[in-house]
Amino acid sequence: MTRQRIPFIDLKAQYAASKAAIDRRIQAVLEHAQYIMGPEVAELEARLADYTGARHCVTVSSGTEALLISLMALDLKPGDEVITTPFTFIATAEVIALLGGKPVYCDIEADTCNLDAALLADLVTERTRAIMPVSLYGQPCDMDAINAVAARHGLAVIEDAAQSFGAEYKGRRSCHLSTIGCTSFFPSKPLGCFGDGGALFTDDDGLAQAAREIRIHGQSKRYHHTRIGVGGRMDTLQCAIVLGKLERFAWEVERRKALGARYDALLDAACIQRIRLREDRTSVFAQYTVLLDRRAHIEALLHDSGIPTAVHYPATIPAQAAYRDDAAAASCPRATVAAQRVLSLPFHPDLDEPTQDRIVEALVAACGKGA
Numbered sequence: 001m002t003r004q005r006i007p008f009i010d011l012k013a014q015y016a017a018s019k020a021a022i023d024r025r026i027q028a029v030l031e032h033a034q035y036i037m038g039p040e041v042a043e044l045e046a047r048l049a050d051y052t053g054a055r056h057c058v059t060v061s062s063g064t065e066a067l068l069i070s071l072m073a074l075d076l077k078p079g080d081e082v083i084t085t086p087f088t089f090i091a092t093a094e095v096i097a098l099l100g101g102k103p104v105y106c107d108i109e110a111d112t113c114n115l116d117a118a119l120l121a122d123l124v125t126e127r128t129r130a131i132m133p134v135s136l137y138g139q140p141c142d143m144d145a146i147n148a149v150a151a152r153h154g155l156a157v158i159e160d161a162a163q164s165f166g167a168e169y170k171g172r173r174s175c176h177l178s179t180i181g182c183t184s185f186f187p188s189k190p191l192g193c194f195g196d197g198g199a200l201f202t203d204d205d206g207l208a209q210a211a212r213e214i215r216i217h218g219q220s221k222r223y224h225h226t227r228i229g230v231g232g233r234m235d236t237l238q239c240a241i242v243l244g245k246l247e248r249f250a251w252e253v254e255r256r257k258a259l260g261a262r263y264d265a266l267l268d269a270a271c272i273q274r275i276r277l278r279e280d281r282t283s284v285f286a287q288y289t290v291l292l293d294r295r296a297h298i299e300a301l302l303h304d305s306g307i308p309t310a311v312h313y314p315a316t317i318p319a320q321a322a323y324r325d326d327a328a329a330a331s332c333p334r335a336t337v338a339a340q341r342v343l344s345l346p347f348h349p350d351l352d353e354p355t356q357d358r359i360v361e362a363l364v365a366a367c368g369k370g371a
């Protein structure tokens with residue numbers, strides 16, 4: 001008997017559930033035709049600022065651009081150091097390198113795979129300008145501990161919240177936990193649009209103003225360029241799509257939490273190691289990730305039973321060719337091990353319990369089969 005292949009994430013089901021709201025929003029843009037910086041841009045920024053609790057939200061063309069514009073707004077200079085995690089999507093370190101800065105890698109906690117704040121203080125030098133923690137898989141880092149180190153040394157903290165929009169840390173929302181928070185609306189993220197998009201959040205009026213200018217070619221008013229910027233606006237259409245999707249977002253966050261807790265319980269019962277969720281925070285599970293010793297073997301068996309998986313991420317940043325730094329890689333042994341062991345399972349808010357059971361059964365069976 002061949003069973004239907006399970007989707008890794010299900011964007012078609014999500015669209016079907018919000019079709020009326022999204023279609024109405026798209027139609028409104030087609031009719032007013034203000035495709036660039038139309039009214040939906042400011043409307044979305046107000047809604048998201050309100051949701052996170054941040055004073056300012058600035059939408060931009062992608063999550064990567066949000067990180068880049070944040071560092072530009074902080075006036076990062078060539079040679080400046082930014083402490084970040086070696087275990088993340090490439091964009092986090094990429095934007096630092098792009099501005100001539102130096103990424104300095106802080107090893108991760110083995111059980112959350114998030115940056116280990118206890119190791120931070122030893123990495124600060126007189127060239128350090130900022131700390132850029134990543135809320136990996138949807139769970140914020142220990143932001144109080146990170147902010148305390150930053151405050152002692154006069155550093156900015158940029159949360160890379162590309163995977164964690166909707167998550168909470170001690171009752172506060174991700175993106176509003178530090179100097180600047182950056183998120184992504186890439187389609188597969190917890191709050192996605194239908195293309196590229198992103199936003200940055202801050203309580204700092206000066207940084208918000210700088211970011212607004214940088215995203216539109218450093219322009220303070222039309223054809224007056226007061227700083228060097230980029231072409232980094234988010235399309236009106238993409239903002240409209242996010243507005244349409246927001247109607248269901250609270251339900252999706254709750255559903256993500258419930259399905260994540262259900263995976264946790266099922267995997268704990270089967271003694272399969274998984275990412276731990278700290279008690280003082282929530283995760284939106286951009287990925288649901290387990291830690292396995294014979295990953296390639298188990299992955300192959302799962303694929304044979306029609307269960308797609310993904311690896312986030314197969315190598316640390318300092319092990320990547322363009323960022324090669326053997327000493328830095330050696331200083332982050334837990335990240336190196338995580339890159340060999342992590343495996344993400346199908347996860348999305350429209351996943352149903354019987355399918356989740358089927359995934360866990362197949363994983364348990366695969367773990368039991370000889371190497």
Ligand SMILES: *Cc1c(COP(=O)(O)O)cnc(C)c1O
Nearest residue numbers: 062063064089091162184185186
């Ligand atoms: C997706 C992602 C980004 C980049 O977001 P884009 O919108 O794709 O540019 C940056 N950092 C992390 C951790 C991500 O997961």
